[in-house]
Amino acid sequence: MTASLALEPEGSGWRLQLRGDWSLAAIAQIEAQLKGLPATLHGSMLCDWSQAEAPGIGPAWVLLRQLADIDPQPPVLLHTGGPPDFLQLLQKLQPVRRAPDRMHAPPRTLRGLIGKLGRWSVLQGRHARGVLDFLGRIASVIGQAFSRPRGWRVSSLARHVYETGITAIPIVSLIAFLISVIVAYLGAQQLARFGADIFVVDLVTIAVLREMGVLLTAIILAGRSGSAFAAEIGVMQLNEETDALRAMGMNPIEMLVVPRVLALIIVLPLLTVIADAMGLAGGGLLSLINLHIPLPQFTTRLRESLGPTTFWAGLIKAPVFAALIGIVGTYRGMQVRDSARELGRLTTVAVVQSIFMVILADALFAVLFVQIGF
Amino acid sequence: MLDRSVDPVIRVQGLCNRFGSQLVHDDLNMEVRQNEIFGVVGGSGTGKSVLLRSILGLRDPDGGTVELYGRDVKSLASADRSSLVQSYGVTFQNGALISSLTVAQNIQLPLLEHYSLSENTLDELAQLNLALVGLEPEAGAKFPSQLSGGMIKRAALARALALEPKLLFLDEPTAGLDPISAAAFDELMLYLHSQLRLTIVMITHDLDSLFRTCSRVGVIVDKHMISDTLDGLLENPHPWIHSYFHGPRARAAEKEIHG
Numbered sequence: 001m002t003a004s005l006a007l008e009p010e011g012s013g014w015r016l017q018l019r020g021d022w023s024l025a026a027i028a029q030i031e032a033q034l035k036g037l038p039a040t041l042h043g044s045m046l047c048d049w050s051q052a053e054a055p056g057i058g059p060a061w062v063l064l065r066q067l068a069d070i071d072p073q074p075p076v077l078l079h080t081g082g083p084p085d086f087l088q089l090l091q092k093l094q095p096v097r098r099a100p101d102r103m104h105a106p107p108r109t110l111r112g113l114i115g116k117l118g119r120w121s122v123l124q125g126r127h128a129r130g131v132l133d134f135l136g137r138i139a140s141v142i143g144q145a146f147s148r149p150r151g152w153r154v155s156s157l158a159r160h161v162y163e164t165g166i167t168a169i170p171i172v173s174l175i176a177f178l179i180s181v182i183v184a185y186l187g188a189q190q191l192a193r194f195g196a197d198i199f200v201v202d203l204v205t206i207a208v209l210r211e212m213g214v215l216l217t218a219i220i221l222a223g224r225s226g227s228a229f230a231a232e233i234g235v236m237q238l239n240e241e242t243d244a245l246r247a248m249g250m251n252p253i254e255m256l257v258v259p260r261v262l263a264l265i266i267v268l269p270l271l272t273v274i275a276d277a278m279g280l281a282g283g284g285l286l287s288l289i290n291l292h293i294p295l296p297q298f299t300t301r302l303r304e305s306l307g308p309t310t311f312w313a314g315l316i317k318a319p320v321f322a323a324l325i326g327i328v329g330t331y332r333g334m335q336v337r338d339s340a341r342e343l344g345r346l347t348t349v350a351v352v353q354s355i356f357m358v359i360l361a362d363a364l365f366a367v368l369f370v371q372i373g374f
Numbered sequence: 375m376l377d378r379s380v381d382p383v384i385r386v387q388g389l390c391n392r393f394g395s396q397l398v399h400d401d402l403n404m405e406v407r408q409n410e411i412f413g414v415v416g417g418s419g420t421g422k423s424v425l426l427r428s429i430l431g432l433r434d435p436d437g438g439t440v441e442l443y444g445r446d447v448k449s450l451a452s453a454d455r456s457s458l459v460q461s462y463g464v465t466f467q468n469g470a471l472i473s474s475l476t477v478a479q480n481i482q483l484p485l486l487e488h489y490s491l492s493e494n495t496l497d498e499l500a501q502l503n504l505a506l507v508g509l510e511p512e513a514g515a516k517f518p519s520q521l522s523g524g525m526i527k528r529a530a531l532a533r534a535l536a537l538e539p540k541l542l543f544l545d546e547p548t549a550g551l552d553p554i555s556a557a558a559f560d561e562l563m564l565y566l567h568s569q570l571r572l573t574i575v576m577i578t579h580d581l582d583s584l585f586r587t588c589s590r591v592g593v594i595v596d597k598h599m600i601s602d603t604l605d606g607l608l609e610n611p612h613p614w615i616h617s618y619f620h621g622p623r624a625r626a627a628e629k630e631i632h633g
Contacts, residue, residue: 024489024538031495056538057570061502062495089569093505338519341474 002026003059005033013044013074017051018063024056034066045074050081057086064090134253134331138261141254156259157266164225164260165267169274171224172217176275179216180208180282188291197291201298202305204283209306213276214268214314215362218321221268222354226329229260230350233333234343242334257334261326268322269315276314309374317365321358328354381444382407383541383573384429390437391424398424400597402438411567411574412601413584415618416594422577423467425594426545429575430464431455442541460488462541463534467549469526471518477504477529478514484536503532508562524555528562535566544576548583560586581627593618 003020022030045067049055064087067077079087145151187203233256236242242252280302287293293301332350336343368374384406391399398421406412416422427433429440431447440447442458450458471480478500485491485499504514507528513521521529527547534542547563548556560583567574567587578584584591585604592601595614602610608619608628618624 027489027495027499028491031492057506058499058502058538062498065498085571086569089506090502093502338517339473 003029003033005030005036007037010046013046013076014041015046015048017048018055019051020053022052022055022059024058027056027059027062030059030062034062037066037070039069039071041070041074042072043074044076045070045078047077047079047083048081049079049083052081055084057084057090060084060087061090064094068094130335131331134334135327137253138258138327141251141258145254145258151254153255153259156255157263160260160263161267163228164221164263165271168221168224168267168271172220172271172275173278175216175220176208176213176278177282179212180204180279181286183207183212184283184286185290188286192291198293198301200287200291201283201293201301204287205280205302205305206310208279208283209276209310209314211314211362213279214272214317214321215358217268217271217275218318218325218358219355221264221271221322222325222329222358223351225260225264226325226354227347227351229326229329230333230336230347231343233257233330234336234346237334237336238338238340238343252334257330260330261323264322264326265319268325269318272315272318276311313369313374317362320361320365324357324361325354328357383443384575385441385444386425386429386438387441388438389425389428389435389440391421391428391433392436397597399428399435399438399594402594402597402599404592404599404601406573406575407590409567409571409573410589411563411576411587413588413591414575414577414594414599415579415584415591417614420594420597422594423545426543426575426577430462430543460484460537461539462543463537463539464543465527465530465534465545465547467545469518469530471526471529471533473518475517476514477509477516477518477521477532480518480529481514481533481536484533488537499536503535506535506566507532508558523550524552524559527551527559531562535570538570540571540573542572542574544574544578546577546579548578548580553582556580556583557586559583563587581624585627 003018003022003026006017006019008015008017020026047063047067067074141151184200184204188197188200191197191199191203233242236256242256245252245255284295284298287298288295329350332346332353336346382405384404386402386404389399389402389404390397402425404425414422414425424433428435429442429447431440434448443461445454445458447455447458471477472483475483478497481500481503482496485496491499500514501511504511509525509528509532513525513529518526518529531544531547534544544563548559551559563574563576564587566572574587576583576588588604590601590603591607592599593607593612593615595612600607600610600612600615607615610616610619619628
């Protein structure tokens with residue numbers, strides 16, 4: 001039987017007859033029924049529980065709250081018909097009633113807008129200071145490590161070189177190979193129209209060595225290791241592990257951040273060399289199968305197209321990209337506070353921001369290299 | 375010894391749990407009756423939490439049956455299982471409040487899942503549960519990371535009470551609390567137990583709490599459970615039980631209760 005509620009006049013006051021299922025399961029109906037109660041009533045009130053089945057504590061509470069809102073308050077409020085035992089408990093808890101404070105959004109005025117802008121600027125300023133502080137701490141740890149060899153944390157460094165580097169070789173190789181095959185294939189389609197098939201070799205060589213090898217590797221590592229750095233350090237923050245390290249007199253920057261950043265700086269150039277080799281192999285293979293350029297001819301042409309700086313122009317960018325990815329990932333990890341949602345948000349920020357920084361840095365390098373004729 | 379007239383709320387029979395080659399529970403039996411506070415104790419690594427996880431269906435036991443309200447937990451269809459889940463509340467050792475939600479939202483989470491309610495009613499019910507566990511209404515707007523240890527335990531209890539269960543599982547409810555907060559929590563449990571007619575199963579290492587609140591206690595020793603009243607266990611000759619209930623800490627707790 002569904003919950004219902006009947007208000008009947010009785011003597012000089014009212015009788016509130018509760019009927020049907022008054023358990024929590026029926027709370028939605030009870031809520032609707034209670035809305036029907038008038039807000040203004042004069043006279044005493046008698047609540048009859050005799051026909052309420054399995055009354056729940058939640059519904060009883062909602063009812064009491066509603067009755068407390070009646071204006072003016074009934075001089076007498078009685079419960080009859082075997083009210084549930086917990087009613088007394090609820091009546092005792094009643095006085096804590098207070099209107100819930102709702103958060104009010106600031107009005108959309110010019111002043112509000114300026115205030116928002118100001119808060120945003122202060123936040124950005126604080127953020128910039130935080131980054132600067134973080135870089136300073138890293139620099140100081142590395143500086144100290146020169147006079148204190150233990151500061152290098154070699155075993156930790158080795159672990160991260162393995163995890164970020166060695167285990168990334170298959171995926172980096174595969175992607176470099178495939179992308180280079182695609183570039184060579186599409187390039188050949190276009191160049192064949194001018195009978196300039198052989199220039200596919202130049203295209204592949206320059207594209208892979210100068211740009212794609214290092215850029216692809218950096219983006220893969222940003223997704224693979226940047227996220228891992230942020231998540232690993234973030235969970236340690238949530239578990240107060242970093243605080244524990246600090247309390248034991250260890251520097252989390254030295255223990256957690258520097259080994260990861262250094263490992264990336266070591267690993268990314270090496271992976272770039274592998275990506276370069278796999279890219280050239282892909283180009284060579286496609287030239288052989290699709291354009292019927294034999295391998296000796298491919299390598300000869302490759303040497304001719306190679307400028308003195310082509311290879312280095314790509315490789316020199318690798319440590320810079322590595323530092324960006326490593327610093328952004330670990331910085332975001334160290335920022336995690338309080339909640340699992342923060343962890344997810346900052347891991348996302350770490351990946352997005354490090355990829356953005358890598359591409360921005362790549363653009364700056366491109367301009368710089370053109371300017372100095374590198 | 376057992377009162378057969380009242381069906382037990384929980385009946386665990388022949389429970390076996392193993393991790394690899396390590397046997398944690400072997401033919402473990404346990405019964406919890408209507409409206410009692412049942413304490414579970416045992417040394418570290420005797421599988422108290424594993425037992426709890428087995429009863430809740432969070433872990434498939436390697437053998438044996440678990441019945442809640444006379445129904446085998448494992449053989450239930452998913453709809454029945456959902457109604458069974460609504461019939462009990464659980465607090466975990468570290469609170470396990472959802473960290474990205476406020477305390478009030480944590481309490482409202484199970485309500486929102488099972489009922490469609492207006493915001494006003496949800497607020498009312500959140501306030502009710504906060505008041506039941508003795509938290510100020512202001513605590514509802516706070517995030518779990520802003521709470522003290524004692525408040526986290528209370529907030530977790532408030533969430534466990536949200537669906538008005540008749541059965542509560544508490545995993546180490548007073549661990550990590552100062553003696554005053556722990557005593558207050560004991561009183562809160564007794565109060566809710568008597569007012570709301572709850573059946574409570576409580577894993578605890580807190581001897582004060584055990585002597586203060588529990589009507590019966592199950593001790594996990596040698597992969598089995600020995601259940602008895604506290605007085606019965608005090609007489610038990612088993613060496614581990616004897617040293618547990620007659621150690622220096624136990625004597626102090628006992629003295630305090632029995633004067």
